[in-house]
Amino acid sequence: MLVNKNLDNVDIYSDCGKLVAEKVPVKGLSPLHNQAIAKMLYEIRRTVVINLEKVERSLRTGELGGEFCKMPHYAIPNITVVERSEKIKDRVESFVRTRRDDDTRVELFDKGKRLLIQVPKNVVDVSADFAVAALLGGSATVQALVDEFDISPLNAQACSTAIFGRYPSTIDLKGGAISSPLGVPLRLEHLGYGWRTVSSNVVVSLANRNAMKSAALSGCFELGYLVNAGNLVGRYERLYLLGFAYECLNANNIVYDTVLKMGKDGTTGKVLCEVLEKALNEGVIRVKETLPSGFKVFAPVDLELWNAYAASGMLAATMVNCGAARCAHSVSSIIINYNELLSNESALPDVEFGRAAGTGLLLDFLTHALYGGGEVGLMSGNHPNLKTTKLFAMPCVCAATALDAGTLTYPPEKMTAIFSQIFKNVKEFQDPIKCIAESALSAQIGDE
């Protein structure tokens, strides 16, 4: 039997630059082998949060399905959803739980204002896509409301609209009370883009505003997408796995070490030169030819590894520049100019062979109100812009969002803070770099 053995090994360092695991096989970082990444993806896939406070408000006023939709005749003025949230929770749990000992989790947060529902494994296993948590959790809550408040069949539809919003008149849950880390399947840009619907606000909340961990988590979702969409196969496998190891997991301490050196007075250009120096000294690139002006044309000795170095530099430059201004918006500018400087400086191929530069350019237009709106925190890999760079751009966007000190109109705290509370006891989300590295070691790649 043919087994594609990939024998690259890397040392993985933590977000503080401490050695976490030595000689980690990069093959073990693939979600196909890595239990830690698989666990994260599973947890995200089965999670949904219902905003009970919003349900109560909608039902009391009859403002169902978002703006412009006022239907006072549907209103149930005295309904006390938040007050009776404990009972609603019990009812929902009885609907969702399939066995006494399954991994269903139904919990209340924010004094009964938010209801977390995590559907059990057997539900996830039989579902064809990732809408199951939102649909099952939403339906269970609708029925719990109808039962708990003994709502008449004439008003019961209002409960459904309060939770699901205008769906199915719209293709998503517009105006509803469901917030899910993932988007809806009908909004996907292309086939297999499910994992890319996680917005950078969600990632930053999951990572508790830690920039390195935000980049790591973002990389996990992108890797999940790469597997899902058939991109992590054949000759591209090594490219993306090395990129993930170096950029997202701080392999060989390139990202942290560069940021540490450049923290006080570094600029994007200085970070680039630092990364080129590292690549040159470690033999990843070599001088191919010296031109009459003295300009040295470099060539990569190992193209995939060079791409991983370049991507690490891009993340480090983001951390230095966005970190210095404590402002997320400049990430697009960094992505363009880092790559532009890189190709003019060394004649080497830029990050993901030109894709990152293109992404940066459109991201600049979108986040600076030139063509339509958008904000760094609301961006996801499923966006028509960020979809064009696989794996490498999204970690930069997430790290930038994490380093923002309050210049965003839609910051993570306002939009998705609940996710940091939900997963505060899941060690994979709290310390992704360490968990992924240990899991890769225990996958025993190369022993087969």
Place this chain on the structure above:
Amino acid sequence: MSDVNKEPVEKVKYKPQLCPGRTLIAENRRRYLNSDYKLKKIRSLSDEEITKLLGFRAFGEAYKSIHPPLAEIGEPDCPIRKVVEPTPGAKAGDAIKFIQFTDSIYYAPIMSSIRGRMYHMRYRGCDVGALSGRTPLEMRERDLEGIVKELLETEIFDPAVNAVRAITVHGHSLRLDENGVMFDAKRRTLYSPKDNCIYYIKNQWGKVLDTPINFGQKASEEDLKKRTAAYRNDNVRFEEDEAEYLKVIFNMYENRVKGGWGKDLPPQ
């Protein structure tokens, strides 16, 4: 494992090379991009004049803030925040403000593409827009004021062919007027033939200033031709540096194709 780490390589200190080429234009580009090179100062502007030109606040007025100072709000526990020092503007929570330049195609010392790269080589915490006819630079307000002085007082700014325009930027690709000044629909600058000086009579938004700001004499065309970072057929032709540039571009594209397709380009 790949061939990379097998042979020990002698450690070298990397020296930025910035761009290829042997002509004066390439030299100029390298000068402007090099963060160790101090740009030559050719005029003096007071802090008050710069604040007025930007038009975001009255001189002496406090900076507007977008969030409380970092020391007050406290920062989340993140190792990167501990090692990356915030700029003074970020520390104080200043709002983000901008300056925008329009650079004529007629021998402007510096233009959009080089500006973006220069800002990212030289300045921390900058956010440069990527457009063809204008270049916005967004920063925390006090950081912005700190560097605008350098951008306006040095050799990279000539008041006739570079302009500060927040709005109505049109003009970079138009022929210069009879005085050799770039077209401006808002008429922010005034050329005085008496002293051959150019005055800003309006701020970057086109609002009339109390007192005009004197940007000094405009440079002669010969002088601009020596200072510009743009290749032109009627000055230094790109063909003079073409061979080097094409080698750089071909090397990059060859490797991009290899990376994207996993194979070499077919023989031509």
